[in-house]
Amino acid sequence: MSKVLVSLLAGLIASSALAETPNFGTAQETDPAAMGWMQGSPPPADKVIRHSDMSLYRFPQTRWSFANFRQLVPTSDVWRGASPVSTLPVAIDKNIDALTFQPMGQDGSMTWEDSLAANYTDAIVVLHNGRIVYERYFGVMQQHIPHMTMSVTKSFFGTLGAILVAEGKLDPTALVTKYIPELRDSAFGDATVRQVLDMTTGIKYSEDYTDPSAEIYQHVRAGSVFPRPADYDGPKTFYEFLLTLKKEGEHGQAFSYKTVNSDVLGWLIRRVTGQSVGEFLSERIWQKIGAEEDGYMLVDTVGNEFAGGGFNATARDMARFGEMMRMGGRFNGQQVVPAAAVEDITRGASTEDFAKAGYKTLPGWSYRDQWWVSHDDHGVYAARGIHGQTIYIDPKAGMVIARLASFPLAANANIDPTSLPAYRALADYLMK
Amino acid sequence: MSKVLVSLLAGLIASSALAETPNFGTAQETDPAAMGWMQGSPPPADKVIRHSDMSLYRFPQTRWSFANFRQLVPTSDVWRGASPVSTLPVAIDKNIDALTFQPMGQDGSMTWEDSLAANYTDAIVVLHNGRIVYERYFGVMQQHIPHMTMSVTKSFFGTLGAILVAEGKLDPTALVTKYIPELRDSAFGDATVRQVLDMTTGIKYSEDYTDPSAEIYQHVRAGSVFPRPADYDGPKTFYEFLLTLKKEGEHGQAFSYKTVNSDVLGWLIRRVTGQSVGEFLSERIWQKIGAEEDGYMLVDTVGNEFAGGGFNATARDMARFGEMMRMGGRFNGQQVVPAAAVEDITRGASTEDFAKAGYKTLPGWSYRDQWWVSHDDHGVYAARGIHGQTIYIDPKAGMVIARLASFPLAANANIDPTSLPAYRALADYLMK
Numbered sequence: 098m099s100k101v102l103v104s105l106l107a108g109l110i111a112s113s114a115l116a117e118t119p120n121f122g123t124a125q126e127t128d129p130a131a132m133g134w135m136q137g138s139p140p141p142a143d144k145v146i147r148h149s150d151m152s153l154y155r156f157p158q159t160r161w162s163f164a165n166f167r168q169l170v171p172t173s174d175v176w177r178g179a180s181p182v183s184t185l186p187v188a189i190d191k192n193i194d195a196l197t198f199q200p201m202g203q204d205g206s207m208t209w210e211d212s213l214a215a216n217y218t219d220a221i222v223v224l225h226n227g228r229i230v231y232e233r234y235f236g237v238m239q240q241h242i243p244h245m246t247m248s249v250t251k252s253f254f255g256t257l258g259a260i261l262v263a264e265g266k267l268d269p270t271a272l273v274t275k276y277i278p279e280l281r282d283s284a285f286g287d288a289t290v291r292q293v294l295d296m297t298t299g300i301k302y303s304e305d306y307t308d309p310s311a312e313i314y315q316h317v318r319a320g321s322v323f324p325r326p327a328d329y330d331g332p333k334t335f336y337e338f339l340l341t342l343k344k345e346g347e348h349g350q351a352f353s354y355k356t357v358n359s360d361v362l363g364w365l366i367r368r369v370t371g372q373s374v375g376e377f378l379s380e381r382i383w384q385k386i387g388a389e390e391d392g393y394m395l396v397d398t399v400g401n402e403f404a405g406g407g408f409n410a411t412a413r414d415m416a417r418f419g420e421m422m423r424m425g426g427r428f429n430g431q432q433v434v435p436a437a438a439v440e441d442i443t444r445g446a447s448t449e450d451f452a453k454a455g456y457k458t459l460p461g462w463s464y465r466d467q468w469w470v471s472h473d474d475h476g477v478y479a480a481r482g483i484h485g486q487t488i489y490i491d492p493k494a495g496m497v498i499a500r501l502a503s504f505p506l507a508a509n510a511n512i513d514p515t516s517l518p519a520y521r522a523l524a525d526y527l528m529k
Numbered sequence: 530m531s532k533v534l535v536s537l538l539a540g541l542i543a544s545s546a547l548a549e550t551p552n553f554g555t556a557q558e559t560d561p562a563a564m565g566w567m568q569g570s571p572p573p574a575d576k577v578i579r580h581s582d583m584s585l586y587r588f589p590q591t592r593w594s595f596a597n598f599r600q601l602v603p604t605s606d607v608w609r610g611a612s613p614v615s616t617l618p619v620a621i622d623k624n625i626d627a628l629t630f631q632p633m634g635q636d637g638s639m640t641w642e643d644s645l646a647a648n649y650t651d652a653i654v655v656l657h658n659g660r661i662v663y664e665r666y667f668g669v670m671q672q673h674i675p676h677m678t679m680s681v682t683k684s685f686f687g688t689l690g691a692i693l694v695a696e697g698k699l700d701p702t703a704l705v706t707k708y709i710p711e712l713r714d715s716a717f718g719d720a721t722v723r724q725v726l727d728m729t730t731g732i733k734y735s736e737d738y739t740d741p742s743a744e745i746y747q748h749v750r751a752g753s754v755f756p757r758p759a760d761y762d763g764p765k766t767f768y769e770f771l772l773t774l775k776k777e778g779e780h781g782q783a784f785s786y787k788t789v790n791s792d793v794l795g796w797l798i799r800r801v802t803g804q805s806v807g808e809f810l811s812e813r814i815w816q817k818i819g820a821e822e823d824g825y826m827l828v829d830t831v832g833n834e835f836a837g838g839g840f841n842a843t844a845r846d847m848a849r850f851g852e853m854m855r856m857g858g859r860f861n862g863q864q865v866v867p868a869a870a871v872e873d874i875t876r877g878a879s880t881e882d883f884a885k886a887g888y889k890t891l892p893g894w895s896y897r898d899q900w901w902v903s904h905d906d907h908g909v910y911a912a913r914g915i916h917g918q919t920i921y922i923d924p925k926a927g928m929v930i931a932r933l934a935s936f937p938l939a940a941n942a943n944i945d946p947t948s949l950p951a952y953r954a955l956a957d958y959l960m961k
Contacts, residue, residue, distance in 0.1 A: 138799035139768055139831050147830050148603075168605050168832055176673060179821070241608060327759040336571055367570035389611070391823065398579050399571050400600055
């Protein structure tokens with residue numbers, strides 16, 4: 098159960114990259130189509146996946162539910178607009194599957210193709226200089242099906258925040274309370290917009306799953322991400338929950354990955370734009386990049402988007418978004434995101450502040466505008482979801498990877514060893 | 530409350546067309562955008578609409594919720610496919626608003642434009658010979674937003690059933706149990722597919738809202754259309770509920786509008802195709818007509834579509850579907866529905882069997898394949914939802930009307946007087 102909770106809200110876990118992975122069954126053994134989840138009319142009782150009994154968050158059910166969240170919970174549309182789909186030229190490179198790389202902390206090597214199964218990949222699209230050089234779908238995934246991106250959602254919110262900053266509509270040096278006075282008596286009462294964007298706030302937010310009073314339980318129940326007990330009388334929305342948070346330590350001292358910052362960012366976007374986050378995302382990004390499909394958001398009972406991990410999109414549309422970022426905000430014949438916003442993201446934040454959080458697989462990285470920035474020699478930066486979902490952008494190699502996955506553990510520390518080196522090996526290959 | 534329940538499941542009510550309408554406020558007074566439903570971050574407590582407290586089914590909240598159902602309940606996608614949107618030429622006729630007609634049972638006349646407000650229209654598209662001659666959106670509706678169609682859904686299911694019959698995959702003379710042996714001991718044990726398609730089964734299905742044991746309560750709770758009490762231990766899906774139904778009278782004697790027939794039809798479609806109803810609808814109709822937008826279905830906890838009223842679509846896409854039917858199943862450069870299926874629908878069923886049900890506003894009509902067939906001199910037939918939603922096809926006039934609405938009473942007997950004569954007046958005008 099704790100792994101499930103982590104998957105929703107905790108984001109990256111600062112645990113050892115070498116931790117033993119329990120035997121969950123291989124990707125092939127847990128293929129959701131072969132397992133027959135939710136197949137048949139009616140499906141057999143032991144093949145049913147529901148929100149009310151939490152089975153949608155359990156592995157291997159997640160291999161089905163991550164491609165079918167809207168059938169299980171309320172959602173809001175992120176409209177693709179009425180414009181034509183933007184063209185992604187296809188130039189498949191059949192040599193990629195055989196590429197080899199050395200996983201972190203291992204002596205032997207692994208092929209690119211084997212890494213996909215090792216990481217329980219559900220869908221993957223790789224662009225090189227804007228062309229699709231690799232594309233695969235597994236299990237119940239197809240090109241047109243949106244998949245749960247988990248914390249990749251945060252980077253969409255962060256990009257929207259950076260847009261508002263670049264356009265002068267959101268002042269990063271201002272206190273959050275300039276826009277949301279309601280937060281005055283909460284932990285965010287003396288936090289700046291920048292501290293929220295970069296997650297350097299000091300917030301008492303426990304993810305101790307053995308403690309029934311831990312804030313994380315209130316968070317997921319407030320937002321209806323988890324079902325509520327019959328006698329539930331806690332906060333009823335994400336934003337109501339934010340009002341209850343208390344400070345722990347000082348703001349601006351260290352990076353501390355806490356999803357509640359993303360919720361505050363969502364509230365800021367709504368206050369500044371007068372639109373829902375989904376509407377603003379549609380209008381400013383989804384419609385402009387010529388997305389193939391609508392995306393969708395998980396919402397709470399008043400329509401607030403789940404900032405922590407509520408966005409669902411297709412692999413191709415995530416790749417389009419990544420390509421737009423790689424091109425400095427320009428895609429589909431227009432400037433989608435202001436260049437200044439992209440620059441603010443790719444510049445990154447303090448690596449010292451980041452190091453204090455102890456991410457063993459991410460040495461020298463930082464976190465800026467809800468993006469993970471590597472500061473490596475390729476200028477890599479990424480959106481990262483807790484079950485291996487990613488938008489990985491390598492500017493030097495001209496490469497964008499969009500990956501959707503359902504790794505059994507909610508722990509990028511277990512996923513990074515067989516993904517980050519694979520991405521780098523592919524980049525090096527494509528640059529040859 | 531009873532009106533709400535009727536709205537979901539009862540379909541047409543055989544009450545007097547002249548019944549007094551309580552004062553619910555005019556269409557203008559209940560404009561959902563002006564009323565501010567679900568606006569603001571957060572919306573004021575008295576402007577929140579939820580599933581758990583049933584407010585999504587209350588008027589005037591319905592004027593917002595019918596355009597936003599997916600934000601409130603789980604849904605499944607009806608994919609529009611990857612093909613281009615089919616063209617609907619636009620040739621707006623500005624004279625239509627001033628057309629007059631005489632409402633049923635009234636002495637005076639009413640203009641077309643006034644009828645839209647009288648019927649709480651949310652969106653309307655009129656095609657004449659395939660061109661848009663009239664198009665309006667009200668309140669929170671826009672061209673791209675799917676709207677709850679209520680029992681118009683049944684005609685989509687019926688068309689899919691007629692396709693399977695025309696293709697020899699579903700035998701209308703066979704017992705339902707040939708395909709669904711599980712129904713052997715239910716009221717449907719000795720019913721034929723044809724009786725289900727045309728709703729001439731004899732089923733004990735009470736809609737007496739004063740009786741807590743009435744079957745209707747089990748139906749809506751089984752399918753999660755209504756929230757369940759904490760101690761609920763009844764059927765958990767639409768199809769589980771069907772197994773509990775008992776017979777009342779004989780099959781094949783009279784038309785009796787009971788939504789459970791549509792549920793059985795949905796189950797038949799799933800059994801025969803091996804697909805969900807939404808997938809089959811997408812593959813066979815939505816993708817082929819070049820729909821502008823995905824539609825979506827309300828689903829129960831195992832993904833079964835709510836046959837009684839779960840389909841949500843845009844007005845333009847409903848118009849495309851109607852135009853395809855008007856053209857004998859041909860649209861967008863291809864035969865979408867077999868001509869034999871369209872003929873089976875438009876031929877209608879027994880008017881004598883229909884007359885026994887006592888619909889005062891529908892003299893001489895019949896019900897065939899889940900469509901309402903007028904047998905009038907224009908060959909009119911229609912899909913009808915209980916709050917005024919319709920796809921109204923007038924073959925002689927070359928006219929198709931797609932209307933989405935949220936009339937405060939769940940009673941077409943109250944809506945028909947100011948809609949059916951308006952439709953006929955428009956047809957006569959267009960034929961000039």
